[in-house]
Amino acid sequence: MTNHYDALETRSPSEREADLFKRLPDVLRAAAKAPAYAERLKGIDPAAITSRAALAALPVLRKSELPALHKAAPPFGGFVSSPTGSFGRLFTSPGPIFEPESAVDDPWRGARAVFAAGFRPGDIILNTFSYHLTPGGFIFDSSARALGCAVIPGGPGNTEQQFELIETYRPAGYSGTPDFLKILLDAADKTGRDASSIKRALVSGAAFPKSLQDEMKARGVDAYQNFGTADLGIIAYETAAREGLVVNENIIVEIVKPGTGEPVTDGDVGEIVVTTLDPHHPWVRLALGDLSAVLAGQSPCGRTNMRIKGWMGRADQT
């Protein structure tokens, strides 16, 4: 199976669904050790939450509420029971919202997204997300390293110094925003610097229209997009099939009527709600405020997980 990261990606949908919902009760028990979840999940029997219908009856946690909740009970609003110092790194993102990075391998769950974009162990990746204060840089750094790639922590800006690194290390690929990749390629063309080693890219953090993807392709860079957040890491990622974004393993994605916790009919546009199966830092029905829709059918790449259409706007702007 050299085209898939592991066997989880190609198991039958029913097998995946059974696995996720078998593990969910223990995650809910772990979550309830944190005071804010204990309050929100009061009266719920974790053992009974073993289906999408049962999950849909639990309250959603709106991401837009997190800044006030975090401020009232720093740092994590009472949603995390592990000691703050037991995490690996500690971040913030606009709001402010505060995010811990678990001290585990691949804490942002992205190695399989890096793989799906065509990277392989031993590849060198230039990572131009910022490593300071916010988790962006580390989401892609730790994902690439978990796959076995070497990372050049370029950060944003310093284009001159980035070219020095690109020409010396000759990275096979890039991670960062699509816009900064275009800036780098344009600067290379204009100043005669050599960025020709960069053959593929994993982009995020901004819109990536088909026209820009095609332009990249014409310039020799096969660029894949993904959808993630500073709270959750990688939620869904593009594959060689180029049909929507495949949902990540080990998380449960629901699409709900914006502002409610009620699932929409498959295919309808709604708000993305994510439940993670990480007992150290559980998220139970985090409503992101971002819109998407399920894409029917299975990806021709062989991955069997649910596909979403990509980012379709903000729920609070509809």
Place this chain on the structure above:
Amino acid sequence: MTNHYDALETRSPSEREADLFKRLPDVLRAAAKAPAYAERLKGIDPAAITSRAALAALPVLRKSELPALHKAAPPFGGFVSSPTGSFGRLFTSPGPIFEPESAVDDPWRGARAVFAAGFRPGDIILNTFSYHLTPGGFIFDSSARALGCAVIPGGPGNTEQQFELIETYRPAGYSGTPDFLKILLDAADKTGRDASSIKRALVSGAAFPKSLQDEMKARGVDAYQNFGTADLGIIAYETAAREGLVVNENIIVEIVKPGTGEPVTDGDVGEIVVTTLDPHHPWVRLALGDLSAVLAGQSPCGRTNMRIKGWMGRADQT
């Protein structure tokens, strides 16, 4: 031994010396797999290099030569035999010199320096070195994480956002330049922000005179300095004894007559030459161009390794 990182730090000097020079021949054999070392060590029998006198007969590699050597045979001048993509991260520093980070725990050998500065597992550290392009940020990040601390990757600048993180996560300590610590403390005083959780610091990258150390102490921050480079990581570090800097374990430090490979008499000022016992990225007699001197006797903190007086200037400026 709660005051020492491990038993290596308190073994007898003769035991340490025997251990280092027993391991050296294998390191030289590993080094010679890289073409530039093969050339430089031609005719040398690694099995015979088991004493300081024998080591002193090997050629020194001048750090000032590295930019030209790296440029002639990118990325590492032929001094590294492992594939570039097998490393964890890839950096540059002024010159330019190119530095790989080994994909191992504590690649910059700093966990014991963080421990010696009083940090313990579970402590939260605000790290204000830059994580982009150069290895400074990761030297302290990986050292603190290897000890089991949680790190806030603050980076330099963005003081306002740093205070938001300091007030929320209440870090026990700081790593960064002494100058930026002073900037943060001054700004806290001036604007009424709360940096009072910061009780200790590990500083590097700039002079740290006793007067500034005393000022920090008067403001509630117990600050320890260390000496390191982007090539080697942590070479020597201050301990609670406050007498010079104790040389790191698993490296061999020599003090030589500047511009030569010839050891000075103990106590005389000379150039620092370092040999690392890391077969993945060996350094054999790297002459740094920095001056120091051996401080006689043993540290009252119980660590038995050689002590140096700290940074005493540049060899090329004498």
